[in-house]
Amino acid sequence: MRSTTRDIGDRDDLDVILRRFYTAAFADPLIGPFFTEIAGTDLEVHLPRITDFWERALFRTADYGRDAFAPHAALHSARPLTAAHFGRWTQLWHATVDGLHQGPTAERAKAQGERIAVAMLRRLAGPDAATDGGGGGFVPLAAFELRSVA
Incomplete structure (x- = not known):
């Protein structure tokens, strides 16, 4: 396991983060079905694409020319994505x-992930989608102290 005192430095770090994240996300009872049942996500196919996305977002070193919104819109059409999911x-x-x-x-x-979640929610559910914990199910990160993931 890598030390928590070191910052994210490269694509290899992103690969480790994303594999751990998707392992937890696929197993999660709330959001897992979107990956496993609705989208039928193959992690080995998805991982290089999403790593390109994050490498571009954080380091500006990867070429990511895909539409990140389109797959989420397709999922939302199949089963609505809510503030609780994001x-x-x-x-x-x-x-x-x-x-x-x-x-x-x-x-x-982390900040970019939160911005993406809010932007996706607002595009899917409308600009008035609750993102402040006001009944919409989106829980601000400041309310949590999460130290580990399954």
């Missing part, structure tokens, strides 16, 4: 990053 995704992402890394890039990864 809140849980954010909790797992935050816990995964925290469980492996500390530093400015790790903090940026």
